[in-house]
Amino acid sequence: MGKLNVPLPGRAYEIQIEHGILKQAGDLCRKVLPKARKLALVTDHHVEPLYGNMVRQSLKKAGFSVHTTIIPAGEASKSMTQLEHLYEEFMAFELTRTDAVVALGGGVVGDLAGFAAATILRGVDLIQIPTTLLAQVDSSVGGKVAVDLPAGKNLVGAFWQPKLVLMDPACLNTLSDAVFYDGMAEVLKYGCIKDSDFFRLLMDCGGRQGVMKRIEEVLYTCCSMKAEVVRMDERDTGLRMLLNFGHTLGHAYEQAYHYETYTHGQAVAAGMVAAAELGERLSITPAGTSERIRAAVRCYELPERIDCPMEAYQNTIGLDKKGAGLEINMILLEQLGRAKIVKLEKQRLFALLGEIYGS
Ligand code: GLY
Secondary structure (H helix, E strand, O other): OEEEEEOOOOOOEEEEEOOOHHHHHHHHHHHHOOOOOEEEEEEEOOOHHHHHHHHHHHHHHOOOEEEEEEEOOOHHHOOHHHHHHHHHHHHHOOOOOOOEEEEEEOHHHHHHHHHHHHHHHHOOEEEEEEOOHHHHHHHOOOOEEEEEEOOEEEEEEEEOOOOEEEEOHHHHHHOOHHHHHHHHHHHHHHHHHHOHHHHHHHHHHOOHHHHHHOHHHHHHHHHHHHHHHHHHOOOOOOHHHHHHOOHHHHHHHHHHOOOOOOOHHHHHHHHHHHHHHHHHHOOOOOOOHHHHHHHHHHHOOOOOOOOOOHHHHHHHHHHOOOOOOOEEEEEEEEEOOEEEEEEEEHHHHHHHHHHHHOO
16 A cells, blocks of 8 residues: 655645555545535546446445536547536536545546536535556646647646545556556656666566556556656646656657547657657667667557658647747656756757658
């Protein structure tokens, strides 16, 4: 069992990692929500039949009145339409400012329900109960919540820290291999940017079974790295950008294939390999690093390369939220386990990508 603190001034909260913790959700929520009477539980069609009843019963036993909204599973639900639907459900339930929203599910549920919590009644408390690996190691921690617009992903959002994050490693047993490995890209990312020993441990694990044998340690390590980064740069103006390693090129891959062919994790995996290659060409990253990341990515059934036309890079990076103007902040590795932000002229970046991928 692991307990971690995200020590933000005035908004500190705990992340609790424990087998079977969903059954204790009610008592644990009660501790951080002493005045709440109502909880708006948001989940999706995949998660509801697996864990909905267990969580609801626990919350009701702790004296909460619970209303459940079940959204369709999938990225399409991170929409203004679903957001409005949640607002309507919360209002029909007569949620008040002392009540709270509980997000039970993966990243889509957490981001959508989190943004609804951040904005309804000018903001109500939020509890995150992430059930996928990606949500447990990344999206449920750190307060980024958002919905998508037709113009791009996560374009309407907020920083809205939860009051509590509860994660049960046993939830990961019900994930398909594809969804599990999708999350492994973010897990590998932590090793790449902050901890080469952790990277080696993941290589030693050798696959899903090996990771599951050490899952509490893996979740704890990822969440403690994320908590530390968020503590130092909650608003993503500096250090937090390191968490975007592999993401700038990853977004180009996702967008080039209309978010249909590759999952986020698959795109990030190929993006990390490409970013390591870029770093090597710029003599920032030691030679051989991209090969080590390639091996790790293969080990977790993630793609080591995604081909994409130069216009796709130009379209995404030209509009990328992280890089205004002629330059872009790229996250590159000084060595495996240590990342830094490098300002790069976009034209130079496109030329290097052309050299690497021959287009
Ligand atoms: N997923 C990146 C961040 O939370 O900043």
